[in-house]
């Protein structure tokens with residue numbers, strides 16, 4: 242069985258020789274860095290839960306490549322049921338970490354590249370699929386974390402990749418020889434990149450013939466020479482350096498994004514899955530995006546579960562739990578959260594088999610799922626802030642609370658209902674702050690907006706797939722204008 246433990250995962254990260262910068266400094270030991278470690282703990286949960294008997298059905302699958310039990314994050318979906326289990330797995334992990342656990346981008350990249358390379362080979366006579374499957378088998382056998390890297394910096398959004406003033410603003414092939422290719426460029430907002438063993442690159446938009454150097458997909462080990470990681474800041478991240486657990490809100494878990502620079506990185510042909518086949522770049526973008534838009538119908542719902550729970554506990558601590566408007570607000574939050582889950586399940590259960598045998602979600606429903614995700618977490622967060630009260634953003638620090646002289650004033654005046662320790666009330670307020678405007682808000686709010694594509698990207702797909710002409714025809718038939726065919 243190719244399953245690693247959480248401890249194995251941590252040890253495997255220590256062996257990587259990556260170049261990482263954070264706060265203007267080169268980080269030598271990123272695994273134990275207080276700002277980075279919570280994000281590693283989140284990924285480690287994807288390993289730990291896979292070895293927990295209670296979650297085995299969700300967290301593992303039987304590989305179609307090797308017949309062995311593999312972590313579902315490395316699996317190629319072989320049925321609509323696999324797609325449904327993926328969404329359930331992501332909800333579970335959202336509940337367990339209350340943050341982004343990062344490993345989904347690699348799973349979504351593996352599945353998208355699998356389907357596209359198969360169809361590309363059949364149409365163009367290329368030989369990418371076999372190579373890709375060897376890579377996928379290696380990922381499964383070694384239970385690796387893969388960063389699915391799509392988003393380029395994009396420079397002037399009105400210009401195509403090859404028309405940019407700086408040609409590197411989209412990642413491109415700068416040289417080719419008989420051994421492989423050399424690539425230059427960057428990938429932005431890379432979720433979990435520093436916590437990954439492999440970086441798996443895809444193009445970020447549909448390319449035309451003049452952009453063929455930009456139509457490139459490949460995978461390289463994350464410590465390949467020429468790769469540089471510049472760690473992204475998150476709101477309140479330096480609280481993790483203060484040594485006060487309460488103020489962090491979620492001290493154990495967190496998400497991670499980085500800017501990844503490819504400074505003339507060599508990729509052997511064995512690891513190249515697209516090189517110039519611009520005709521298939523659009524399909525790769527669309528499918529990766531669709532899988533990741535499905536993902537949000539799981540992970541955001543799991544984090545939403547924690548936020549709803551926190552709001553309900555806060556109402557108890559504040560003595561407002563019995564008020565009818567508070568109960569109504571909690572019901573509203575649950576309704577919104579479960580609606581997102583419905584969308585995640587719907588696009589999965591309506592998934593279909595592609596020619597490679599790998600299952601793809603229903604594209605229209607996956608985009609509807611994500612478009613709802615650009616709105617509902619904001620409303621859920623607004624209601625949580627409403628229930629929590631303003632103390633969430635005006636509360637003094639844990640150091641004041643622990644202070645030998647003034648601590649007793651906070652103990653006395655920050656008290657809610659008698660019987661609940663003041664510290665518990667502070668902890669719950671900080672958790673809600675973390676989820677709605679602290680580090681976890683990156684994943685729960687702004688990432689809900691822009692992750693897997695900004696809302697306009699979903700609207701474009703929805704307008705293309707909705708078949709409005711068919712709806713118009715239905716109306717004309719019912720109104721007696723057209724005959725039923």
Ligand code: SF4
Pocket residue numbers: 340341342343344345346432536537540541684688692
């Ligand atoms: Fe996974 Fe959600 Fe994080 Fe994307 S935002 S990597 S789907 S946990």
Ligand code: FE
Pocket residue numbers: 432688692693
């Ligand atoms: Fe994301």
